Amino acid sequence: MQKQNYNFFILIWSTQTLSTLGNLILSYGIGIWNFLQTHRALDTALGITAFYLPAWIFSRMVEKYIKLYSPEKILLYTSFCGLFLWTVIEIIRNYQQSLITIYFALIISGFLKSFQVPALAIFIRKYSENNDYQKNISLFSLGNATTALISPEIATVLLKVGNGNINSLLITNIISYFGIIYVLLRTLKIKNIYSKEENKEQINPTKINIKKKYPTICILIVFTSVMSFCSNLTYESILSPMILSRSNENQTVLAIVNSFFGLGSICGGILLTKKIFTIKNPYAVFYLSALISFLFGDSLMALGQNCLIWCLAAIAATIPMPFITAASNMIVYQNASVNDHPKLFTQLNSWESLMIPIGAFLGGYLADNFFTPLISRTNNLSFLLEKIVGKTEGSGMALMFLGTSIIGSLLSISGFFINKTISINKK
Template identity: 25%
Template structure:
């Protein structure tokens, strides 16, 4: 048994230490984000208000990611991660101080989220390359599964712990826990983790702009990877509209509450957790592209419609489980395709170009989702009579507009999957892949 475990995790000792401590820190950060979303909705009762928190986080990430990769390829990965984590902790501390002095306002959160988004822009490519440097090639799928597992566990624990701590000790206790998790991760990375330096590619003297262009040129030459990124960008547009509408619907619906929102988020995490465990230990599939396409199609065709037509928390939870158990399979197989096809010396630049292209639709989606709920679908549903077809389908009262939007998102997401499934360049990624 011990020999089998040693074989499963061979060469991953340093990665496992980094993974565990960074995941613990991610839990604290996620709890803070969750608590601030609930706090902001309680202040204004607006979907757009909470959506703006995410828009402010993603806007600098999208705008500057393409340059961050060029910097990441030449900067020390460990030092970059430490600096960025420290800045994020400083913003959490500032929020705590503003809260304790009763000076915290929504505009403070918007500014601090934008600054955190800027730091995440620099940290993400450094972290991605660090994982590649610490991982043997044959362990790529297992590492992808483990990272998905930790993300899922964070998703499970976040609403449960954040709701419990928020309810019994207040939001300041959530922020304090975030600072404790940061300290643990910082000390471990600073004193107990050594990240090897990437092999130089001979272009370290080129300008940041030139380096950024190299990432885009690589994608232009590799249409399969580029089109797969554009596929995910289209899915992210739908997913971010979903994320903008979810708190507004569940916190407003009859039978909805902060506890119901926590239940749905917890079920999302449980499903992710189960999928992550499965993908971590299963054999590589014959067709990674087919797994990616089918996983997203199932996800788009389940939860959106359960949210649209369901009235009770258990229905929403069932939809979350059916949809999100597929996502780790998509993430892991996409991650293996990228790591297998992109040279290590180019990964920082290419990942950053990917971040710009794949995630630029997220702030757009959050803005659209908030506006559509507040300005279009809620007023539209408020004008319906109880016997009208829209009222029969999506219910009445506040939250019914968000439910109508979820129906539209389900149709849009499924159509996106079917269109990109026919892309021949994406299917060409199946050729000559050195499976781990």
């Protein structure tokens, strides 16, 4: 990558890392504030749904505009819209304290995010040479992992500063948008992005059948959706209740385990960014990384009954994540026409986003109404399961992690061999 392009790339990377930090602080803080207002987990799940569902609902619209405008402009326009949105919400909240207002803002914010995710993937491809794909994708993964590590602490501090009010969160998010827009305007002006550079051939794209034209990428989309579902069924939905239940409600243990999730992703990002590990076969790396995450991460999380094992589980589950992200993007970059990238990345994001609220709702329901009662019964099956995951509070939730470990591992192996079979048949 030329030095000028690299500097431009780093500046855009900094704006999107700052954007992610602002969004994570806001979402984490709103989740806590929401629960404290109602003391119902359902309301938190509704917030997750409001944020992620628009990516699936408006996927066709996103495809169209991703093709019409350059990714840099999309990032700029959505940042302007985000700034306007949260400023209006802050003004409204000074007159009316309402959960409905927050849900509405999350829906609009999720709608804007549905443009940003595929635009960012196209941006990376646009400003990367073939041998830089791994490094540049991983750079964004590293930024996201770092923000995920520090955002809960920042959100907690801001809530305490605001005496439990989310105004401090909103103001911080608004300030971050000013920084993002300023840097974007400066860098895009230097790069002369304002010139009419769009490819006119992309304005009226032909429809494609992903299943027929890109069968291996179709499998990738399905498997990524399943991974998203399993992750939200367990990690996003029941991880905190499980650890608190199995550690006598020790919040320090929970905080330590959560920090290791961020550290694992950072380690994986460094391995790829520094090219300590080089991805030569994206398909193999994708499915092998998923297998490692499910087989070791989920199983250790299920079998563990102390902080050390849970921390090891967190590392095992998250070190492969940057590899999965990099490999999935490289599969699209290397195997699909550039004109089809907007549709493919939009579909990847939309189906993955759809599985997030489904997993979040279903995870809590299954834990409370099926797995916890199952392991509490006095029969031979319950006795056997207790031998595996232990007989403590939260054992039913641990059993769910064991289930996702087995199912996810089998799906990873199946996905790899299905993809291999399709590749052989193509030849």
